[in-house]
Every structure is written in C-alpha cells, then in structure tokens.
Amino acid sequence: MELIDGKKVSADIKREIAAEVEKIVAAGGRRPHLAAILVGHDGGSETYVANKVKSCAECGFVSSLLRFEDDVTEARLLEEIHKLNENPEVDGFIVQLPLPKHISEQRLIEAIDYRKDVDGFHPINVGRMSIGLPCFRSATPAGIMMLLERYGISTSGANCVVLGRSNIVGKPVASLLMQKGYPGNCTVTVCHRDTRNLKEVCRNADILIAAMGRPESVTADMVKDGATVIDVGTTRVPDASRKSGFRLCGDVKFDEVAPKCAYITPVPGGVGPMTIVSLMQNTLLAAKREIYS
Amino acid sequence: MELIDGKKVSADIKREIAAEVEKIVAAGGRRPHLAAILVGHDGGSETYVANKVKSCAECGFVSSLLRFEDDVTEARLLEEIHKLNENPEVDGFIVQLPLPKHISEQRLIEAIDYRKDVDGFHPINVGRMSIGLPCFRSATPAGIMMLLERYGISTSGANCVVLGRSNIVGKPVASLLMQKGYPGNCTVTVCHRDTRNLKEVCRNADILIAAMGRPESVTADMVKDGATVIDVGTTRVPDASRKSGFRLCGDVKFDEVAPKCAYITPVPGGVGPMTIVSLMQNTLLAAKREIYS
Numbered sequence: 001m002e003l004i005d006g007k008k009v010s011a012d013i014k015r016e017i018a019a020e021v022e023k024i025v026a027a028g029g030r031r032p033h034l035a036a037i038l039v040g041h042d043g044g045s046e047t048y049v050a051n052k053v054k055s056c057a058e059c060g061f062v063s064s065l066l067r068f069e070d071d072v073t074e075a076r077l078l079e080e081i082h083k084l085n086e087n088p089e090v091d092g093f094i095v096q097l098p099l100p101k102h103i104s105e106q107r108l109i110e111a112i113d114y115r116k117d118v119d120g121f122h123p124i125n126v127g128r129m130s131i132g133l134p135c136f137r138s139a140t141p142a143g144i145m146m147l148l149e150r151y152g153i154s155t156s157g158a159n160c161v162v163l164g165r166s167n168i169v170g171k172p173v174a175s176l177l178m179q180k181g182y183p184g185n186c187t188v189t190v191c192h193r194d195t196r197n198l199k200e201v202c203r204n205a206d207i208l209i210a211a212m213g214r215p216e217s218v219t220a221d222m223v224k225d226g227a228t229v230i231d232v233g234t235t236r237v238p239d240a241s242r243k244s245g246f247r248l249c250g251d252v253k254f255d256e257v258a259p260k261c262a263y264i265t266p267v268p269g270g271v272g273p274m275t276i277v278s279l280m281q282n283t284l285l286a287a288k289r290e291i292y293s
Numbered sequence: 294m295e296l297i298d299g300k301k302v303s304a305d306i307k308r309e310i311a312a313e314v315e316k317i318v319a320a321g322g323r324r325p326h327l328a329a330i331l332v333g334h335d336g337g338s339e340t341y342v343a344n345k346v347k348s349c350a351e352c353g354f355v356s357s358l359l360r361f362e363d364d365v366t367e368a369r370l371l372e373e374i375h376k377l378n379e380n381p382e383v384d385g386f387i388v389q390l391p392l393p394k395h396i397s398e399q400r401l402i403e404a405i406d407y408r409k410d411v412d413g414f415h416p417i418n419v420g421r422m423s424i425g426l427p428c429f430r431s432a433t434p435a436g437i438m439m440l441l442e443r444y445g446i447s448t449s450g451a452n453c454v455v456l457g458r459s460n461i462v463g464k465p466v467a468s469l470l471m472q473k474g475y476p477g478n479c480t481v482t483v484c485h486r487d488t489r490n491l492k493e494v495c496r497n498a499d500i501l502i503a504a505m506g507r508p509e510s511v512t513a514d515m516v517k518d519g520a521t522v523i524d525v526g527t528t529r530v531p532d533a534s535r536k537s538g539f540r541l542c543g544d545v546k547f548d549e550v551a552p553k554c555a556y557i558t559p560v561p562g563g564v565g566p567m568t569i570v571s572l573m574q575n576t577l578l579a580a581k582r583e584i585y586s
Contacts, residue, residue, distance in 0.1 A: 106424075106426070122420070123416070123417045123420030123421045123424060123426070124416050124417055124420060125420065126419075126420030126421075126423050126424060127415070127416030127417060127418070127419035127420030127421070127423070128416045128419075128420070130419050130420070130423055130460075130464055130465075130468070131416060131419060131460050131464075132460070133399070133416070156487055157487040157488065157489050159489070165471050167423075167424050167425070171423055171424075171468070171471070172423075174483075175423070175464070178458050178464070178483050178485070185485075185487050187482065187483070187484050187485070187487075187488040187489070187494065188482065188483050189480065189481065189482040189483075190467075190471050190480070190481050190482075191480050192471070192478075192480070194449055194450040194478050194480075195450065195480040196450050196452070196480070201480065
C-alpha cells in the first residue's frame with residue numbers, strides 16, 4: 001500500500017508554479033492575481049479562504065479578499081462581480097460557497113466572466129470540460145486527476161466507480177475520467193443514494209472515488225484488493241480532544257480499507273491540498289491567457 | 294417483449310405540438326420558426342434536413358433552409374450565423390453536421406446564440422444540462438428520455454449502461470440518466486472501446502443504450518433477461534435489394550436480442566424519429582421563451 005501524499009504533491013506543484021511566476025516577473029510580466037469574495041463568517045469558508053490567500057503568497061500571486069457581512073444583498077455582490085469582471089488587474093476570482101440562503105449561488109456563478117471563472121463552475125466551463133475542450137476544470141476533480149498522474153496510476157480501461165453525483169465533484173470527475181487520454185479513458189460508473197448492490201459495484205472498482213460526504217461509509221468489504229481509493233470526504237466531526245473541537249473525517253474507513261489498497265489518499269492531507277493547487281493552476285492559466293485569449 | 298414505437302410516439306408528440314401552436318396562433322401569437330444551415334450535398338444530411346423541414350410543417354412551424362455549397366468559407370457561415378442570431382423572426386436554428394473539413398464545427402457551434410441553440414450543442418447548454426439547470430437538451434438524448442417516459446419504464450436505481458461516449462449521444466444521455474427525477478436517477482456506467490469485460494458489464498444493465506455506431510455489435514449474450522435496450526445506431530449498410538442501395542443498421546443484433554428484452558427500440562423507427570421531435574420541442578420552447586427570456 002502506498003499513501004498518496006497530497007500535501008507533498010501540492011507543495012511540489014506550488015513550487016513549480018512559483019518558479020514559473022518568477023520567470024514571468026523577471027521577463028517584465030505581471031504577477032497573477034486571484035480575488036475571492038467571502039460572505040459571512042462560516043468556519044469552513046474562513047479556513048478555505050485563508051488557505052487560498054496563503055497559497056497565493058506561496059505561488060508569488062497577488063491576492064485580494066473582499067469580505068461582506070451575512071446580510072449583504074445579491075445586487076451588491078453582483079455589482080462586485082461585475083467590477084471584478086471588468087478589472088484588468090484581476091486574472092481570476094472566486095465566490096466562496098456556501099452563501100446565505102437569500103442569495104442565489106447559481107446567479108452569482110453565472111455572472112462571473114467565464115474567462116475569470118477559475119473555480120470552473122460556470123456552465124461554459126462545465127460544458128467545455130464535458131465536450132473535452134480547453135477550459136478551467138473545477139478544482140477538486142482537477143486535483144484528483146493530478147494525483148493520479150503524479151503517482152503514475154494506470155487508468156486506461158480501468159473500472160472507475162464514483163460515489164456521489166454533486167456538481168462540484170462527482171459529475172465533473174466522472175466526466176474527466178471518461179475522456180480519452182491520460183489520466184482518463186476509464187470505464188466510469190456514477191453511484192448515488194439510490195444505487196442498488198452498491199457493495200458489489202464498488203468491489204469491481206480499480207479506482208474508487210468517494211465523494212458522498214458521508215463519514216467512513218466506505219468499508220473494507222466494498223474495496224477490491226489492489227484498488228486505488230481516493231477519498232474526497234471532509235466532514236467536520238466533533239472531537240473534544242482537539243483544540244478546534246472537531247476533526248476532519250473522510251468518506252472512507254481508512255484503517256480497515258488502507259491495507260487492501262495499492263494506493264489511498266488520507267484525510268486530511270490527500271485531496272484537500274490539491275483542490276487549492278488546482279485553483280492556483282487555473283489562476284496561472286488565466287494570467288497567461290492560455291485557455292481564453 | 295414490447296417494441297418501443299418511436300414512430301408512433303413521435304407522431305403523437307408532433308400532434309401535441311401542432312395543437313399548442315394552433316392555440317398560440319389563435320391567441321394572436323407568431324408561429325415558431327426553425328432555420329437550418331445545410332452545407333454541401335451529403336446524402337444523410339439531405340435526408341435529415343428534409344425530414345426536419347417536413348416535421349416543421351407537421352408542427353405548424355415556419356422553417357427556412359439556407360443552403361451553401363461545399364466550398365463555402367467559414368467566415369461566410371459565421372456571418373450567416375450572426376444574422377440568424379440577430380433575426381427576431383427566427384426562434385432557433387441548427388447547423389447540419391458534418392461540415393467540410395476546412396470548417397471548424399466547434400467554432401460554428403459556439404458562434405450560435407445559446408438561446409437559439411435548439412440542437413443543444415453549445416457549451417452553455419451542455420454545461421447547464423450537466424448541472425441540472427433548464428436548457429436545450431441535445432436532441433437524441435432528450436428523445437431517448439421521452440421514450441423511457443412515454444413507455445413508463447422504471448429508471449430509479451436501475452443499472453444503466455451507455456455504450457459510447459460521443460458528445461452528441463453517449464455523454465449527454467449518461468448525464469441525463471444520472472440526474473435526480475424521472476426519467477433518471479439511474480446508476481450509470483459509460484463504456485467505450487477500451488472497456489474491459491464489456492459483456493459482463495452489459496449483462497448487468499437494466500437499461501442498455503447502444504450508441505457506438507458499430508452495426509449489430511450488441512449480441513444476445515450481452516443482454517440480461519428483461520432488460521430495456523435502446524438502439525441509437527444508424528449506420529448505412531450497402532443493400533442492393535433496396536432502391537436507395539442501403540439499409541439503416543442499428544448497433545444491436547435485433548433478431549437475437551429482442552426476445553430477451555422487456556422493451557426494445559427497432560432501427561429504423563425507434564430513436565431516429567424522436568431526435569427530430571426533440572428538435573421540434575426545443576424550437577417550441579425557444580419560441581415561448583420558456584428556458585431563456
């Protein structure tokens with residue numbers, strides 16, 4: 001069993017990005033600039049955004065954080081999005097989700113200029129990814145693809161089972177894994193709460209991607225010997241022994257599943273750090289105008 | 294075994310559309326208007342476009358056919374697309390594929406205003422379909438969904454295997470079948486030329502959708518008793534006994550597969566007629582501004 005070290009891979013890629021940025025700057029170019037809109041004070045969102053700001057610094061990017069209180073109107077946020085769309089100094093930006101209920105996430109996402117949509121959530125980027133055209137791939141699926149690639153995990157013809165059909169993980173990762181090319185060219189099955197014979201389906205998986213958000217629901221009897229298991233779960237479970245009062249819990253029962261695997265990602269330190277690195281890569285691509293001119 | 298009669302269902306739906314159009318007209322509204330751009334004289338394309346024009350008449354739509362010779366430039370076609378985008382009398386339009394090699398199909402598709410993209414090929418419509426938002430669904434997948442619905446075929450939790458991962462059938466039908474709701478909520482597996490144990494995978498299918506374009510490649514030993522088989526293949530196979538010199542051949546070996554099925558579509562007369570009906574439905578939706586205002 002080999003542990004997939006997302007922390008190490010993400011640090012490697014951030015160093016590669018930083019080196020490229022320094023070259024751009026040395027040649028007289030501008031540093032990539034990522035902006036983030038953060039509404040309210042949700043604990044998870046605060047942590048994610050703080051990590052994004054930190055990663056920008058590590059990559060040599062400029063970052064801006066635009067904070068709004070919970071009672072901000074949708075119109076005010078749309079106005080801010082329009083400003084960011086127009087601002088030539090901003091290469092890409094994100095709206096940190098979730099948002100308060102009185103604001104339509106979808107309306108905000110669709111208001112973002114798709115050429116600055118480094119989260120890859122705009123329908124144009126989703127559609128282009130499905131068709132197999134250059135686009136900003138959404139961050140978590142792209143991070144998973146990088147892990148498979150960096151560990152040289154064989155994917156062509158592999159049976160890949162995706163647990164969960166969310167718009168931000170399950171569906172897009174399934175879409176990437178079925179494309180021709182490497183990593184990809186898998187036979188992909190997407191499962192969800194109404195799947196019958198779930199254990200049997202999972203036991204056929206050479207690559208199992210757990211993205212249901214249900215802590216420790218993938219057990220050893222669902223995993224084939226020699227499988228690769230990618231755990232996208234990051235549920236906060238109360239834990240009095242931690243200073244924070246919680247611990248991050250994956251969708252996979254790691255202790256019993258790991259011994260059966262060829263490769264497995266831990267939680268934390270697996271997919272999590274890769275998500276931010278994908279965002280950095282998309283921002284670099286945006287700054288270089290490599291996808292959209 | 295029940296034969297799924299696409300010809301009958303398509304005739305029914307066309308009658309329903311025609312009735313709705315007459316109501317619109319009686320209330321002082323304008324007839325829906327579908328335009329088609331046809332380049333060259335490919336036999337298949339000529340037939341498809343002629344059928345579309347005929348279906349428009351049956352539905353009470355206005356139709357326009359814009360013909361160009363094989364040597365037309367991409368710039369000229371783009372100009373025509375821009376005119377159609379701007380023309381308030383045209384509700385929706387299509388560019389009949391395939392196009393001559395010197396023209397980029399993708400560039401043309403992306404030039405179409407997505408609000409008039411009744412073929413559902415524009416990345417915005419593809420992306421919105423994947424996310425589960427209202428959109429123009431591409432015609433063949435939408436036609437398949439209508440057949441499942443009209444025959445009341447149970448889909449929730451069903452194992453659905455899609456053979457083929459094309460952008461116009463395999464991927465979008467997989468996307469529709471995995472969405473929540475009816476028809477949908479299937480466990481979906483997408484297979485292709487590099488899938489291992491193809492027979493075994495197919496034998497697990499409650500619903501098998503054959504869209505590889507390989508004549509008669511689905512044999513009886515690949516089909517579970519009681520399965521629903523949807524045959525999207527329409528390969529023209531030389532046949533001297535026909536006046537046309539060819540016959541349409543599906544991807545399924547019908548004679549040996551049909552006896553095992555609960556439901557099966559024939560070729561011709563199954564999915565084929567439904568594709569055009571989907572286009573008519575999208576055009577009606579476009580005219581009513583039901584999806585995009």
